[in-house]
Amino acid sequence: MIYRNALLCRSDQRKSSVWARVLVPCLLVLGGSISTLASDPLAALPDDPRTEAVQSPEAFFGFAIGSRHLRHDQVVSYFRHLAEASDRVTLIPYGHTHGARPLLTAAITSPDKAARLDQLRPPRRRLTSGRLDAVPADAPLVMYMGYSVHGDEASAVNAAPLIAYHLASSQSDEVARWLAESVFLVDPALNPDGVDRFANWANESRGRFASNQAVAREHNQPWPGGRTNYYWFDLNRDWLPLTHPESQGRLRLFHQWKPNVVLDFHEMGGTSTYFFQPGVPARTNPLSPLRNRELTLQFAHEHAASMDAAGEVFFTEEQFDDFYVGKGSTYPDLHGAMGILFEQGSTRGLVLKNELTDRHFRDTVANQVRTSLSSLRVASKLRGELLEFQRGFYVQALRAAQQDTLKAYLLSGSPSRVAAAADLLKRHAIRAYRPTSETLVDGKSYPAGQALVIPLAQPEATFLRSLMEPLQNFEENIFYDVSTWHLPSAFDLHMDRWESDLPEHWTGAVAPGVPEGNAAEELAPHVTAFQRHEKAAGYAFAPTELDAPKLVARLMRSDADVRVATEPLSTRYADQTTPWSIGTYLVLRQPNRQRWHKILDILEQAARRDSIVAQPIDSSMTPAGPDLGSTTMLRLPKCEPLLVVGAGTRAYSAGAVWHFLDIRMAQAATLVDSERLSGVKLDEFSCLILPDGAYSDWGEREVTQLRDYARGGGTVIAISGAIAWLAGKGLIQVADESKATSTKAAAAFAITAAAEVATKDTRSAETGNLQFGDAGDRRALESIAGAFLMTTIDPTHPLAYGFPDREVPVFRDHTQRFPLPDNPYQIAARYDGVIAGYVSQRNREHLRDTAAVWAQSAGSGRFIMIADNPVFRGYVRGSERFLTNAILSGPALRIPASPVAATNSAAEDRDHDHDEHMHH
Numbered sequence: 001m002i003y004r005n006a007l008l009c010r011s012d013q014r015k016s017s018v019w020a021r022v023l024v025p026c027l028l029v030l031g032g033s034i035s036t037l038a039s040d041p042l043a044a045l046p047d048d049p050r051t052e053a054v055q056s057p058e059a060f061f062g063f064a065i066g067s068r069h070l071r072h073d074q075v076v077s078y079f080r081h082l083a084e085a086s087d088r089v090t091l092i093p094y095g096h097t098h099g100a101r102p103l104l105t106a107a108i109t110s111p112d113k114a115a116r117l118d119q120l121r122p123p124r125r126r127l128t129s130g131r132l133d134a135v136p137a138d139a140p141l142v143m144y145m146g147y148s149v150h151g152d153e154a155s156a157v158n159a160a161p162l163i164a165y166h167l168a169s170s171q172s173d174e175v176a177r178w179l180a181e182s183v184f185l186v187d188p189a190l191n192p193d194g195v196d197r198f199a200n201w202a203n204e205s206r207g208r209f210a211s212n213q214a215v216a217r218e219h220n221q222p223w224p225g226g227r228t229n230y231y232w233f234d235l236n237r238d239w240l241p242l243t244h245p246e247s248q249g250r251l252r253l254f255h256q257w258k259p260n261v262v263l264d265f266h267e268m269g270g271t272s273t274y275f276f277q278p279g280v281p282a283r284t285n286p287l288s289p290l291r292n293r294e295l296t297l298q299f300a301h302e303h304a305a306s307m308d309a310a311g312e313v314f315f316t317e318e319q320f321d322d323f324y325v326g327k328g329s330t331y332p333d334l335h336g337a338m339g340i341l342f343e344q345g346s347t348r349g350l351v352l353k354n355e356l357t358d359r360h361f362r363d364t365v366a367n368q369v370r371t372s373l374s375s376l377r378v379a380s381k382l383r384g385e386l387l388e389f390q391r392g393f394y395v396q397a398l399r400a401a402q403q404d405t406l407k408a409y410l411l412s413g414s415p416s417r418v419a420a421a422a423d424l425l426k427r428h429a430i431r432a433y434r435p436t437s438e439t440l441v442d443g444k445s446y447p448a449g450q451a452l453v454i455p456l457a458q459p460e461a462t463f464l465r466s467l468m469e470p471l472q473n474f475e476e477n478i479f480y481d482v483s484t485w486h487l488p489s490a491f492d493l494h495m496d497r498w499e500s501d502l503p504e505h506w507t508g509a510v511a512p513g514v515p516e517g518n519a520a521e522e523l524a525p526h527v528t529a530f531q532r533h534e535k536a537a538g539y540a541f542a543p544t545e546l547d548a549p550k551l552v553a554r555l556m557r558s559d560a561d562v563r564v565a566t567e568p569l570s571t572r573y574a575d576q577t578t579p580w581s582i583g584t585y586l587v588l589r590q591p592n593r594q595r596w597h598k599i600l601d602i603l604e605q606a607a608r609r610d611s612i613v614a615q616p617i618d619s620s621m622t623p624a625g626p627d628l629g630s631t632t633m634l635r636l637p638k639c640e641p642l643l644v645v646g647a648g649t650r651a652y653s654a655g656a657v658w659h660f661l662d663i664r665m666a667q668a669a670t671l672v673d674s675e676r677l678s679g680v681k682l683d684e685f686s687c688l689i690l691p692d693g694a695y696s697d698w699g700e701r702e703v704t705q706l707r708d709y710a711r712g713g714g715t716v717i718a719i720s721g722a723i724a725w726l727a728g729k730g731l732i733q734v735a736d737e738s739k740a741t742s743t744k745a746a747a748a749f750a751i752t753a754a755a756e757v758a759t760k761d762t763r764s765a766e767t768g769n770l771q772f773g774d775a776g777d778r779r780a781l782e783s784i785a786g787a788f789l790m791t792t793i794d795p796t797h798p799l800a801y802g803f804p805d806r807e808v809p810v811f812r813d814h815t816q817r818f819p820l821p822d823n824p825y826q827i828a829a830r831y832d833g834v835i836a837g838y839v840s841q842r843n844r845e846h847l848r849d850t851a852a853v854w855a856q857s858a859g860s861g862r863f864i865m866i867a868d869n870p871v872f873r874g875y876v877r878g879s880e881r882f883l884t885n886a887i888l889s890g891p892a893l894r895i896p897a898s899p900v901a902a903t904n905s906a907a908e909d910r911d912h913d914h915d916e917h918m919h920h
Contacts, residue, residue: 051085054169065162085168131395141261142185150234155364198221228655260386262339277341279319300316310370323483404456409468410497411451414542472836472838483785490788530614537589543583563585636889645691646676710863714861790808790809808878825896853867862893
């Protein structure tokens with residue numbers, strides 16, 4: 001372990017003549033006193049001669065960095081100034097946020113390379129092809145410097161202008177050498193929407209005299225805070241899902257440039273000091289090479305020297321891991337690069353004092369500048385080693401894949417799920433193919449468009465393995481984030497491992513949208529053309545396609561009458577018979593005559609844009625199953641969802657549902673803050689969605705409101721923690737577990753005891769020998785950080801319509817469990833086993849055969865419970881139909897009485913009749 005320092009009292013910071021140039025501007029801005037211990041971030045830069053045309057951030061903004069929080073538009077303006085004033089700086093726009101803020105990176109290098117940036121990228125990609133025997137002598141090092149992926153971790157975004165200024169203006173020999181040998185991609189704000197949400201709050205929540213008290217308003221953001229993006233997602237978990245434009249644009253840049261080093265600047269709690277990697281040694285992704293850690297240690301020594309020189313305390317090899325590949329500091333590790341995490345103890349506001357620290361915002365910015373500079377220095381020293389490491393990483397990855405008995409992964413499923421997986425893979429520069437004709441695997445055939453072949457022998461084989469292998473056993477079973485990201489489970493696709501030579505027709509067409517640098521021709525998705533017929537009795541479309549609910553929502557916005565088949569059927573058109581499953585959506589001409597032309601336009605556009613092809617129907621009389629006019633064709637009620645957000649709800653869960661409704665489903669929704677719900681007329685909404693949360697501020701008024709709404713015919717949809725709140729308030733009933741047999745209980749106890757003894761915790765193998773220091777780890781071992789579990793569904797249940805088969809993977813990141821209700825007709829899905837990720841033996845047994853999705857009647861309405869977030873991080877798409885079914889079909893759901901209750905009722909009726917007969 002290197003430089004693991006205990007928390008110490010802060011030593012005096014440097015006090016130099018530079019104070020004079022920041023004191024006046026700060027007083028003008030704050031109008032108050034300033035800590036004499038605060039570091040000047042500008043003074044953290046070397047005292048180099050500089051180009052006069054390039055203004056310093058202080059001169060440009062009119063105040064010193066660290067005296068207030070920069071907004072994103074201010075940072076963008078400064079970077080545009082650098083590009084205009086320096087021939088070293090080129091701005092690379094890469095999109096816009098959901099909030100329409102520009103995303104850009106500054107490429108900073110020597111003027112000669114800056115003039116031919118586009119010519120530098122292809123050689124970079126060849127370096128990562130796995131086929132180069134040596135690094136070209138003129139290959140530039142590429143470093144990506146990413147600041148503030150969490151918007152309220154403000155020291156990072158405020159440090160970025162200083163680093164860019166130094167690289168753009170310094171006339172030192174050191175910087176000239178860096179620029180001659182390297183390209184630096186400085187991304188000042190990875191999360192502009194969050195940066196602005198926080199900066200505006202921080203700047204507007206303090207007066208002329210900033211408070212250093214942790215209870216002050218400026219240190220306590222309102223819900224949801226500035227950490228997240230527009231839809232309240234954690235963008236530092238989005239490097240893998242690529243749900244958002246910020247991540248999509250950043251990954252496009254990543255694979256265009258294939259950087260050697262990725263710096264990831266963050267903040268942590270206000271009582272912490274400063275952290276830089278390496279993290280906890282045992283919690284490193286097993287696919288990350290040992291050489292990666294060795295190089296990380298060399299960086300760490302340079303950071304330590306820089307921080308020691310400034311009198312700052314710090315720590316390494318604690319708390320943070322390097323496991324989940326969807327984080328900014330881990331994703332590069334599986335791509336032949338160095339991902340390095342930095343965590344600065346935060347002030348949130350301008351100054352913070354507590355029992356462990358007395359810190360000014362300028363101190364935090366200065367530290368981020370110091371480790372940025374130390375990263376530049378050590379990367380220059382290690383340039384040759386870093387380039388060789390990247391070349392060798394890809395050579396070894398490709399060679400190992402070519403020698404592996406596994407030749408390809410074959411994914412199969414509905415066309416839209418296959419297409420969604422193909423799109424994500426291509427964004428990660430992974431080549432996948434769509435067989436041009438029917439595919440036969442293990443006696444089962446998959447039509448064209450329903451299979452995806454992913455050869456293992458390609459440069460990104462290492463990352464591909466991390467996506468496809470359903471690992472359940474790990475060296476260390478404690479995780480900072482999730483323990484799995486199994487792609488087939490995320491999209492509910494079947495996976496086969498192919499160990500023979502690939503048939504020629506399997507690799508004849510590359511999946512659509514192959515990223516730049518792959519020379520294969522793009523192929524349009526396999527779809528059947530829409531057939532427009534004004535006189536058709538109606539149209540049907542499959543519920544298994546991911547975009548089917550989006551089409552339903554669009555039709556209903558046009559006041560269309562949309563129905564769902566509650567029994568299997570077949571339809572006929574032009575002498576062709578088409579079978580349809582339960583849950584098929586139907587749009588019939590007769591009830592839609594006034595808007596039929598508009599409906600046909602919508603169906604035609606859906607076939608063209610979303611590949612959802614509705615099939616025409618000749619007659620209401622069907623070859624098999626109920627006819628179209630049957631009452632078994634359930635008419636969907638008008639959809640007007642209300643989503644509760646704000647205090648008491650979990651922003652990640654609320655944001656995931658909001659994003660799904662707004663982007664995936666294109667369904668208008670009303671968002672209401674939790675504290676305002678009591679003033680809302682709930683009967684105006686078709687359903688009320690309660691995302692995961694504690695709802696601790698709600699009282700009897702809200703309980704009564706929800707009870708009355710449900711009893712009056714309303715639909716309440718509860719996700720994860722919201723279920724426990726409903727149960728705790730008596731709004732729903734949870735089954736009595738005491739009915740479990742003593743034999744089953746004894747067996748579960750025996751299994752749990754055996755698991756405790758078999759745990760990998762080497763410090764104490766038996767329960768009776770636990771040590772005080774083991775408490776945290778033992779608690780973590782019984783948590784579920786994130787794993788895929790299999791559920792078994794009742795395909796006839798309206799909440800389970802539209803799934804490809806009876807098994808549906810769900811993603812679970814909590815340990816709450818709910819026994820199966822006594823009435824089996826309430827149950828749509830129940831847990832089976834673990835697919836991927838860490839789940840302790842105790843939790844495996846505890847969860848098996850418990851409720852995953854179920855409903856409960858309440859008067860003429862109902863409560864619908866979904867135990868796991870069905871749209872987790874926008875990545876888990878296989879289970880999203882639970883949510884759309886609850887929203888679309890839930891308001892029409894009627895739960896039959898329990899067969900046991902019905903039997904008892906019938907028996908009571910017979911007894912009553914007998915008594916009456918005897919009386920007469």
